[in-house]
Each structure stands twice: as structure tokens, then as C-alpha cells.
Amino acid sequence: MQAMSEHVTCILCGSGAPEPLFSKPSACGEPFTLVRCRRCGMRFVSPRPEETEIGRYYESSYFTTRTDRGYNNYFSPDVRKEIERVIALNLGDLGFERFESDLGPGRRALDIGCAAGYFVNYLASRNWDAQGIDIAPECVRFASESLGLNVTHGNYLERHYQSKFNLITLWATIEHLHHPQRVLEKARDDLADGGRLYLSTCRAGDINFMQLFGSDWRYYNFPEHLYFFSYPALKNLLRRCGFEVTHYRTYGSGAGKPGSILRKVADFSAKKFYMGDMMLLSARAR
Numbered sequence: 113m114q115a116m117s118e119h120v121t122c123i124l125c126g127s128g129a130p131e132p133l134f135s136k137p138s139a140c141g142e143p144f145t146l147v148r149c150r151r152c153g154m155r156f157v158s159p160r161p162e163e164t165e166i167g168r169y170y171e172s173s174y175f176t177t178r179t180d181r182g183y184n185n186y187f188s189p190d191v192r193k194e195i196e197r198v199i200a201l202n203l204g205d206l207g208f209e210r211f212e213s214d215l216g217p218g219r220r221a222l223d224i225g226c227a228a229g230y231f232v233n234y235l236a237s238r239n240w241d242a243q244g245i246d247i248a249p250e251c252v253r254f255a256s257e258s259l260g261l262n263v264t265h266g267n268y269l270e271r272h273y274q275s276k277f278n279l280i281t282l283w284a285t286i287e288h289l290h291h292p293q294r295v296l297e298k299a300r301d302d303l304a305d306g307g308r309l310y311l312s313t314c315r316a317g318d319i320n321f322m323q324l325f326g327s328d329w330r331y332y333n334f335p336e337h338l339y340f341f342s343y344p345a346l347k348n349l350l351r352r353c354g355f356e357v358t359h360y361r362t363y364g365s366g367a368g369k370p371g372s373i374l375r376k377v378a379d380f381s382a383k384k385f386y387m388g389d390m391m392l393l394s395a396r397a398r
């Protein structure tokens with residue numbers, strides 16, 4: 113079944129022969145194995161589909177039919193409202209308004225892995241020259257045709273941009289990428305002086321709500337998610353790619369049902385005590 117798969121060495125330390133942790137089926141039923149680097153502890157999926165094969169895991173069903181791994185209709189008003197609510201919270205945590213108000217007119221932003229373009233839309237409504245890129249054609253079509261946004265279909269690594277950006281965002285995207293390091297290095301080059309990188313991703317390791325769930329953790333969706341960073345691992349990677357972190361927060365617990373008291377208490381604790389299974393950060397060029 114796994115026609116074109118590749119074994120992966122550790123992105124942080126280059127070590128091969130990682131230790132297998134467990135296997136889990138994809139939405140199509142093919143098993144994928146989560147491994148852990150024996151030297152540095154980094155968790156990732158190996159073997160994995162080659163980059164040229166990954167597109168089929170993001171065909172329209174990823175955004176419209178799955179409820180437990182992709183999205184239950186990503187294009188619905190309810191999902192859009194929820195995404196916009198989380199974006200607003202994230203921006204507050206990252207000191208966005210201050211950053212934005214210090215920028216003059218003509219401020220430019222790029223959202224990598226922009227999905228249906230909700231963040232691009234948010235920025236455009238605040239007078240940003242904002243654009244997005246995504247590998248999922250369905251999403252790009254929705255963003256450009258229904259929302260009229262400047263969103264392109266393709267691989268960021270293959271795109272050349274004429275002008276630099278004041279803000280580059282990777283919302284819940286880096287865990288999907290085959291080459292996080294190359295993407296971060298390119299983002300560093302594509303940022304204007306004083307620019308910011310905003311990034312969110314699921315958080316592994318440390319004291320963390322993820323530990324309650326074992327292999328059932330909500331972000332262990334293979335092979336859509338390929339990398340599971342701890343904060344020290346991500347900070348290390350960012351440093352090597354020329355960034356330093358300016359803001360760091362965690363949020364989310366996955367405990368209880370959405371809307372339940374348990375979820376509310378757990379989410380509150382996750383955020384307050386840096387125990388969240390999502391992390392959020394802002395970085396600038398070193």
C-alpha cells in the first residue's frame with residue numbers, strides 16, 4: 113500500500129535508526145509508525161509517504177468529512193467562527209496589536225498552509241497586503257473564489273517572492289511538513305528586517321496534557337502530522353534556522369468533551385500552567 117515511502121533520520125541531531133513507539137492506521141487504513149530518536153528524543157513518523165505522494169491525504173475529504181482528524185466541514189460558518197476565535201486569542205497572546213501598530217502602511221504578510229484563508233482574510237480586513245499558500249487545491253479554490261483572497265496553490269519551497277514580508281505565519285502547519293528546517297530557513301530569508309514569524313503546533317513532551325492520552329492523543333494523526341516537537345526541540349530548530357523566540361505560550365487540553373466543565377477547567381489550567389498540548393510562539397531574526 114505504501115507505494116513511495118521513505119525512512120527518515122532525526123531532523124534535530126541527524127541520528128538514524130530511531131526507536132519505534134507504536135503504529136496507527138491512517139484514514140485509509142494503512143499503518144504508520146511513530147518513532148523516537150534514541151539520541152535526542154524527537155518524535156516523528158518514519159517511514160512516511162514521499163512528499164510527492166502526500167497530496168492525496170489532503171484531498172477534499174480531509175476538510176469536509178472527517179471529524180476526528182481533519183475537519184468536519186472546514187468551510188462551514190461554525191468552523192470559521194471557531195477558527196477566528198482561536199486566531200484572536202493567539203494574536204492577543206503574541207502581542208500582535210503592538211507589533212502591527214509599529215508597522216507603517218504597505219505591511220505585508222504570508223500565511224503558509226493557509227487552508228481556507230481565514231487568517232489571510234482577517235489580515236486583509238485590517239489593511240494588510242496579505243497572501244496565502246497551501247497544497248490543498250480545494251481550500252485554495254474556496255479562498256480565492258468565495259472569499260476573493262490572494263491565495264495560491266503549491267509548495268512554499270518552490271515559490272519565489274519579489275518582496276519581503278513583515279509577518280509570516282505557520283498556524284498548525286509545521287507538523288505537516290516534510291522539511292520543516294528548509295521551510296523555516298526560507299521564511300527567514302523571506303522576512304523583512306524587524307519581521308516576525310508566528311507559529312503554532314501541537315506540543316509533545318514536558319509536563320503536558322498529551323500524556324493522559326498515549327497513542328490516542330488527538331494530534332497523533334498519521335501521516336498528516338509527521339513531526340511532534342517539544343518546546344526545547346522547536347526552539348533549537350528555530351535557532352539553527354536563524355530565529356530567536358520572543359513570545360511563548362501553550363494552550364489546549366483535549367480533556368473531556370468540547371463545552372464541558374471538565375474541558376473548560378482543563379483548558380484554563382493548560383494555559384495558565386504551560387501544560388497545553390498546543391504551543392504558540394513568535395520569533396524574530398537573530
Ligand SMILES: [Zn+2]
Nearest residue numbers: 122125149152
Ligand atoms: Zn535526534
